[in-house]
Amino acid sequence: MPAPAEFLQYVDDNANVFIDRLRTAVSYRSVSGDLKRREDVKEMGEWLNKKLNEVGVTNTKLVDLGYQTKDGKKLDVKLPPVVLGRIGEDPKKTTVLVYGHYDVQPADKKDGWTTEDPFKLEVLADGRMVGRGSTDDKGPVLGWINVLQYHHEKKKVLPVNLRFCFEGMEESGSEGLDALIIKESKPGGWFYGTNCVCIVCISPVYPRHTSANQFAAFQFQSDNYWLNKDQPAVTYGVRGLSYFYVTITGPKKDLHSGIFGRTVHEPMTDLFALFSKLVSTDGTILIPGIEQMVPSPTPQERALYERLHYSMKDLEESVGASIAIVENTADTLMHRMRYPSLSIHGIQGAFSDDGPKSVIPGQIIGKFSIRLVPPMTAKKVEAQVELFLQTEFAKLKSKNTIKIDHMEGANPWLANYDHWNFRAAKIATQAVYKKDPDFTREGGSIPVTLTFQDALNVNVLLLPMGRGDDGAHAQNEKLDRGNFINGTKLLGSYLYEVATIDKKQRAQCK
Ligand code: BES
Ligand code: MN
Numbered sequence: 001m002p003a004p005a006e007f008l009q010y011v012d013d014n015a016n017v018f019i020d021r022l023r024t025a026v027s028y029r030s031v032s033g034d035l036k037r038r039e040d041v042k043e044m045g046e047w048l049n050k051k052l053n054e055v056g057v058t059n060t061k062l063v064d065l066g067y068q069t070k071d072g073k074k075l076d077v078k079l080p081p082v083v084l085g086r087i088g089e090d091p092k093k094t095t096v097l098v099y100g101h102y103d104v105q106p107a108d109k110k111d112g113w114t115t116e117d118p119f120k121l122e123v124l125a126d127g128r129m130v131g132r133g134s135t136d137d138k139g140p141v142l143g144w145i146n147v148l149q150y151h152h153e154k155k156k157v158l159p160v161n162l163r164f165c166f167e168g169m170e171e172s173g174s175e176g177l178d179a180l181i182i183k184e185s186k187p188g189g190w191f192y193g194t195n196c197v198c199i200v201c202i203s204p205v206y207p208r209h210t211s212a213n214q215f216a217a218f219q220f221q222s223d224n225y226w227l228n229k230d231q232p233a234v235t236y237g238v239r240g241l242s243y244f245y246v247t248i249t250g251p252k253k254d255l256h257s258g259i260f261g262r263t264v265h266e267p268m269t270d271l272f273a274l275f276s277k278l279v280s281t282d283g284t285i286l287i288p289g290i291e292q293m294v295p296s297p298t299p300q301e302r303a304l305y306e307r308l309h310y311s312m313k314d315l316e317e318s319v320g321a322s323i324a325i326v327e328n329t330a331d332t333l334m335h336r337m338r339y340p341s342l343s344i345h346g347i348q349g350a351f352s353d354d355g356p357k358s359v360i361p362g363q364i365i366g367k368f369s370i371r372l373v374p375p376m377t378a379k380k381v382e383a384q385v386e387l388f389l390q391t392e393f394a395k396l397k398s399k400n401t402i403k404i405d406h407m408e409g410a411n412p413w414l415a416n417y418d419h420w421n422f423r424a425a426k427i428a429t430q431a432v433y434k435k436d437p438d439f440t441r442e443g444g445s446i447p448v449t450l451t452f453q454d455a456l457n458v459n460v461l462l463l464p465m466g467r468g469d470d471g472a473h474a475q476n477e478k479l480d481r482g483n484f485i486n487g488t489k490l491l492g493s494y495l496y497e498v499a500t501i502d503k504k505q506r507a508q509c510k
C-alpha cells in the first residue's frame with residue numbers, strides 16, 4: 001500500500017523545517033575518532049534522543065557501553081551512548097528495526113573545504129547541502145525523524161512497529177555494539193520480535209550522467225539547473241574490513257640524517273620495503289592467499305553488474321580525474337563490490353607537514369586496510385597478513401623492531417534479495433522515483449550489518465538516501481536537497497509497503 005498522499009505533501013511542505021534540523025545535527029562535531037571530541041559525540045546522542053521523544057518515540061534509552069579500549073587496555077574515555085527507541089507494540093504488525101549512526105569522520109576547513117566551516121551546513125543554490133555528516137549518516141538518520149514527525153503531528157498511527165538503534169562509534173569500528181545487539185535480540189530484549197532490519201545509508205544512488213530527466217521533482221533553483229543525475233538503488237551487500245597498524249621502531253628518538261644516514265637501519269626505509277609488497281599498482285593484492293580466498297564470478301554473476309546503471313563518466317566525475325584502473329563499468333563495479341581491495345592510508349610520525357625536515361623518524365606507524373568479501377573473514381585475513389608481514393620483515397634483515405596491531409575487524413555481509421523486505425523497498429522506490437532501483441552491493445563497511453542478520457535471523461537491507469558523488473568522508477561532503485526530501489518520502493513509503501506485503505507475497509519469496 002502506498003504511503004498516504006498527505007504524507008508526501010507534508011514532506012514537501014516541511015522541507016525547510018527538516019533542513020533546519022539537519023543544520024543543527026551537522027553543528028555537533030561528533031567525530032568518534034577524535035578523543036577530544038567525545039563530549040560532542042555524547043551531546044549529539046542526547047540531542048538525537050530528545051528529537052525522537054519530540055516526534056512521539058517516548059520509549060527510548062541511552063545505553064552506556066562503558067569505556068573505550070585500545071590494544072586490550074581500558075582507556076579513560078567513555079564510549080558514546082547508543083540511542084535505542086521503540087514505538088508500536090502491536091503483535092499483528094510487522095516490526096522493523098532501523099539502524100543508523102550519528103558520529104562522523106573528522107573534518108577541517110584547512111583540508112580544502114570551500115564552505116565557511118565543515119560543521120556549518122550550507123545550502124547552495126543548486127540544492128547541494130554541504131557539511132560533515134550531511135550524507136554519512138546524519139541526513140539519512142534524520143529522514144526517520146521527519147517520517148515520525150508527520151505521524152506524530154497529524155496523529156497518524158504508524159503502519160509498523162519500529163525499533164531504533166543509533167550508535168555513535170560506527171566510524172571507529174562500532175566498539176561494543178555487537179554485544180549489545182546480541183543481548184537485545186534475545187527474548188525480553190529491546191529488539192526481540194523484529195521481523196526485518198533497514199539500515200539507512202549513503203551512496204548507491206548513482207550519480208547518472210544523462211542529460212534528459214523527466215522528473216520535475218528534481219528541479220531545484222535558481223538558474224533552472226536540472227539535477228539530472230539519479231539512479232536509485234537498494235543494497236544487499238557490504239564489504240568487511242580488516243585494518244592494520246604496522247609500527248616500526250629503531251632509534252630511541254629522531255636522528256639527524258646527515259650524521260646517522262647510512263649508519264643505522266631506518267624505520268621508514270623498512271616500512272617502504274614492506275608496504276611495496278602489499279598491493280600492485282593495478283590493485284591486485286600481493287599478500288599470498290588473499291585473492292585466492294574469493295571465487296571468480298560466473299557469467300551470470302557478471303551479467304548482474306553489466307545491468308547496473310553506471311558509466312565510466314560517473315566514476316570520473318565522482319573522483320574528479322580520469323584514473324580508472326579498468327575501462328569498463330562491469331569490472332569497475334565488481335572491483336568496488338565483489339572483490340577485495342587493499343588501500344594504504346597513511347604514515348604517522350612521518351613529518352609530512354614540516355617542509356624539508358632532514359631527520360630520520362625514530363618510530364613510524366604505517367596504516368593500511370583490506371576490504372573483505374564473502375567467504376573471507378576478518379579473522380582469517382588477520383592471521384594471513386600478520387604472518388606475511390613478519391616473514392617479509394625477517395627477510396629485510398633489519399635490526400629495527402616491528403609491531404602489528406589491528407582494529408576490531410568487520411566481516412562482509414550479503415543478503416538474499418529475493419525477500420519481501422527487498423520487494424517492499426523496490427515498490428517504495430518505484431513510487432517515489434518512478435524507476436526500478438538497481439540492486440547493488442556496496443564497497444564500504446558497516447560492521448554491525450552481519451551481526452543484526454545473524455542475531456535476529458532476519459533479512460537486512462540498506463536503503464540509500466544519498467548519491468555516489470556525495471563525497472562521504474571527504475572535503476565538501478554534501479547531500480542534495482532533493483535526495484533528503486525524496487529520501488524521506490522513500491523511508492516513509494517503505495514502511496507502508498513493508499506493512500502491507502501480505503502472507504501470500506511473503507511466501508513467494510525465499
Ligand atoms: N556508511 C559508511 C559505509 C558505506 C560506505 C556503506 C559506502 C555503503 C556505501 C560507513 O559510515 C563507513 O564509512 N564505514 C567505515 C567502517 C569502518 C570505519 C569500520 C568504512 O567503510 O570505512
Ligand atoms: Mn555511514
Ligand code: MN
Nearest residue numbers: 136171472473
Ligand atoms: Mn562513514
